[in-house]
Amino acid sequence: MKNNIDAFLDLVKERNGHEPEFLQAVEEVAETVIPYIVKHDIYYGKNILLRMVEPERLISFRISWVDDQGEIQVNRGYRVQMNSAIGPYKGGLRFHPTVNASILKFLAFEQVFKNSLTTLPMGGGKGGSDFDPKGKSDNEIMRFCHAFMSELFRHIGPNTDVPAGDIGVGGREIGFLFGMYKKLRNEFTGVLTGKGMSWGGSLIRPEATGYGTVYFAEKMLSTKGDDLKNKNVVVSGSGNVAQFAVEKSLQLGAKVLTMSDSSGYIYDVDGIDTEKLAHVMELKNVKRARISEYLKKYPNAEFVEGKTPWGVKCDIALPCATQNELNENDANTLLGNGCICVSEGANMPSTKDAITAFHKAKILFAPGKASNAGGVATSGLEMTQNSLRFNWTREEVDNKLKEIMSNIHDSCIEYGKDEDGYIDYVKGANIAGFVKVADAMLAQGIV
Ligand SMILES: NC(=O)C1=CN([C@@H]2O[C@H](COP(=O)(O)OP(=O)(O)OC[C@H]3O[C@@H](n4cnc5c(N)ncnc54)[C@H](O)[C@@H]3O)[C@@H](O)[C@H]2O)C=CC1
Numbered sequence: 029m030k031n032n033i034d035a036f037l038d039l040v041k042e043r044n045g046h047e048p049e050f051l052q053a054v055e056e057v058a059e060t061v062i063p064y065i066v067k068h069d070i071y072y073g074k075n076i077l078l079r080m081v082e083p084e085r086l087i088s089f090r091i092s093w094v095d096d097q098g099e100i101q102v103n104r105g106y107r108v109q110m111n112s113a114i115g116p117y118k119g120g121l122r123f124h125p126t127v128n129a130s131i132l133k134f135l136a137f138e139q140v141f142k143n144s145l146t147t148l149p150m151g152g153g154k155g156g157s158d159f160d161p162k163g164k165s166d167n168e169i170m171r172f173c174h175a176f177m178s179e180l181f182r183h184i185g186p187n188t189d190v191p192a193g194d195i196g197v198g199g200r201e202i203g204f205l206f207g208m209y210k211k212l213r214n215e216f217t218g219v220l221t222g223k224g225m226s227w228g229g230s231l232i233r234p235e236a237t238g239y240g241t242v243y244f245a246e247k248m249l250s251t252k253g254d255d256l257k258n259k260n261v262v263v264s265g266s267g268n269v270a271q272f273a274v275e276k277s278l279q280l281g282a283k284v285l286t287m288s289d290s291s292g293y294i295y296d297v298d299g300i301d302t303e304k305l306a307h308v309m310e311l312k313n314v315k316r317a318r319i320s321e322y323l324k325k326y327p328n329a330e331f332v333e334g335k336t337p338w339g340v341k342c343d344i345a346l347p348c349a350t351q352n353e354l355n356e357n358d359a360n361t362l363l364g365n366g367c368i369c370v371s372e373g374a375n376m377p378s379t380k381d382a383i384t385a386f387h388k389a390k391i392l393f394a395p396g397k398a399s400n401a402g403g404v405a406t407s408g409l410e411m412t413q414n415s416l417r418f419n420w421t422r423e424e425v426d427n428k429l430k431e432i433m434s435n436i437h438d439s440c441i442e443y444g445k446d447e448d449g450y451i452d453y454v455k456g457a458n459i460a461g462f463v464k465v466a467d468a469m470l471a472q473g474i475v
Pocket residue numbers: 193194195196197198237265266267268269270288289290291348349350351353373374375400401403404
């Protein structure tokens with residue numbers, strides 16, 4: 029007879045067979061949460077996980093807009109409203125040509141557990157479009173964002189669903205989206221997070237995901253009496269999360285060797301210091317150039333085309349680009365090179381086999397839903413400040429962020445410590461995230 033996990037996964041596969049990323053995310057959760065459910069009568073037999081894998085609502089819509097040549101373009105937009113048991117749907121918007129229902133469902137599913145871990149009252153959602161921002165003018169980006177919001181506005185609201193940024197959606201896009209929402213609704217509310225400082229944003233929100241990822245690495249290292257000082261760190265990505273993961277690593281005394289984008293990675297043997305990071309920020313946030321341009325100013329660095337940076341010897345790896353960017357071979361290479369700690373800044377950057385390799389080697393490994401939760405947590409703090417009509421200082425927000433990351437770390441230990449003392453942060457994050465949402469769902473009945 030099939031065990032509970034296989035029977036459950038068969039059913040999910042039957043319904044979602046054509047959605048590999050979603051199935052990957054569900055499998056990882058099921059393998060750790062189902063054994064917990066089986067041992068706890070209050071959850072057993074209630075089909076809670078089966079309810080959690082079905083989005084409460086999945087909205088798909090047409091976005092028509094006009095490009096700079098006067099051509100009419102058509103893209104597909106989505107919002108996946110996954111679970112609202114503990115608060116309004118909350119999660120980012122991704123603009124990238126690979127966006128489809130599978131990717132957004134995996135992200136929305138992860139978001140439910142992540143948001144629960146933050147201890148703040150936020151349900152889980154995610155959205156976006158297959159629109160490719162690469163090479164588009166500011167005016168095209170504005171017209172697209174306005175067209176996107178002209179449909180999304182009817183499905184969201186400050187007490188219903190509060191989107192934010194993700195890949196391809198940063199401060200510029202949130203501004204255009206907010207402008208159209210305000211015009212259509214004729215109200216100024218905290219309907220989006222990641223807003224500009226003069227119109228409802230929170231200090232530290234731009235930094236929060238990257239900073240939080242490094243705070244989490246620091247907490248993991250502290251369980252071994254260690255820290256980031258003088259450690260060699262390899263980072264993938266060069267967007268929002270990667271930039272601030274590098275900044276915090278430098279502040280804590282580490283040496284950062286790499287950054288990357290979809291064209292390849294740069295390896296700077298002298299280290300990417302604060303001045304060089306400022307140049308990367310200028311290249312990526314203002315010039316919107318490729319990472320290889322770094323070599324024009326810093327010719328001592330190397331550019332390795334079409335490759336990820338996991339072959340570079342390091343103590344700590346911070347994958348901050350995208351899903352499935354670190355596979356089993358990469359994991360074995362990192363382990364062979366003496367890597368002791370992996371803290372995921374991106375969502376699901378490590379494949380299932382890579383995670384198994386990290387666990388077998390018993391190194392410190394944090395899944396994104398725990399280690400990158402600082403971003404959405406600070407979005408939660410932005411929502412609080414909007415409700416209070418008040419702004420906290422940089423120091424106040426940063427302290428709250430640190431405290432939240434520390435609480436998440438404690439929850440992972442509470443639910444993830446194995447008999448031999450090894451902390452399985454995947455198990456810990458999944459069970460801790462599940463318990464709070466499941467309790468709320470049980471209290472609210474079958475809806
Ligand atoms: N922005 C946020 O607050 C949060 C973001 N994340 C996750 O962090 C990751 C990065 O997001 P952001 O930095 O916000 O986006 P971004 O748009 O600012 O940067 C994305 C980065 O990933 C790289 N990238 C994208 N596709 C790639 C590919 N196929 N191969 C290699 N590199 C690729 C880009 O070149 C860029 O460096 C994503 O997985 C996102 O879901 C997670 C939590 C919060």
